[in-house]
Amino acid sequence: MSWLLVIVGAAVGAPLRYLTDRAVQARHDTVFPWGTFTVNVAASLVLGLLTGAVTAGAASSRLALLVGTGLCGALSTYSTFSYETLRLVEDGSRLLAAANALGSVLAAFGAAVLGVAVARAVWG
DSSP states (O other): HHHHHHHHHHHHHHHHHHHHHHHHTOOOSSOHHHHHHHHHHHHHHHHHHHHHHHHHTTSSSSIIIIIIIIIIIOOOOHHHHHHHHHHHHHHTTTHHHHHHHHHHHHHHHHHHHHHHHHHHHHHH
């Protein structure tokens, strides 16, 4: 039954990733991959909140499978992040590639830490 929770979460997360990526990128006239940046940071924040809630006993392991593994797993995208960073390098935008790599990792990590801290403050 656990696999079904992951599938349902991913069935929501994957189209949400695509639609969010397209909507965000359409608002920016730049080669910087703002859409992918946004979904990765958002997924990290949600996963941080969920992790904090599960650790505090305010959320179940089943919710962690549905939202954490399923939704967040499909919402975030390491492969697209890697591809877009490589594409920036190949197009000669090395500074943007470095900003994407460093900014994405720091922002996603910060969002996860913030999510856990908020969950601990609320349920801790």
